[in-house]
Amino acid sequence: MIGSNPNDLVKVLRGGGLMCRTGILLIPTHILGRETSIAAEYNLDSLDYVSWKEKYLLPGGRFLGLNSEKLLGDMDRLLQEPSHTDALLIYNLDLALAYLSYRERNSFWRFMRTNFRKRPKSLVLALPSTATKLLPYDEERVIWYKEGRLAIFEEFGRAT
Known part of the structure; x- marks a missing residue:
């Protein structure tokens, strides 16, 4: 199942039609970085989750x-x-998602789609296209796809 393109994803998230503006x-992999x-x-705006999270490690903590x-x-x-x-x-959120159990990851994705409301900005979670086991599961993934919340970045032939 291939998602929409990034332009469509951003339009959906900024369009005001979603209660939870997450995608x-x-x-x-050849474009990562x-x-x-x-x-x-x-x-x-962009943020490297791993670099941001490292700031919260205690000295000597791992x-x-x-x-x-x-x-x-x-x-x-x-x-905020x-x-x-x-x-x-x-x-770089894939590292955190991989740490979660199947149940926690499924709960995370459902919450991001249904309960992550009234945030001041839209949220786009970038993941490697090969990280399919970290994506929402089964029918949850179908919902993300049908709502236009799932997109794939293609370097060539994309609409600008």
């Missing part, structure tokens, strides 16, 4: 004790921070 942008350029192309509740709290906190645009692209 997923799949990025091919260029997320800030991709974000700029669509007038999105573990974050991450769970879905803490990850949701992080998403909320990041959307001042920015230049009305949307934020977060990348």
Whole structure:
């Protein structure tokens, strides 16, 4: 199942029709590392989740004790921070999602689609296109797709 293109995703998230303005942008592995350029192309702020989260490690600490509740709290906190645009692209989130159990990951995705309301900006979660096991599962993924919340970035042949 292939999603929409990034232009359509950003329009859906900024369009005002969704209660929860969250989406997923799949990025091919050969383009990983260029997320800030991709974000700029669509007038999105960008943030490396891993670099941001490292600031909260205790000196000498190696573990974050991450769970879905803490990850949701992080998403909320990041959307409250001042920015230049009305949307934020977060990348390197796949590492945190991989840490969650199947049940926690499923809960995270459902909450992001149904209960992550009234945030000051839209949220685009960038994930490697090969990280299919980290995406919403089964019927949840179908809903994200049908609502236009799931897009794939294609370097060539995309509409601008």
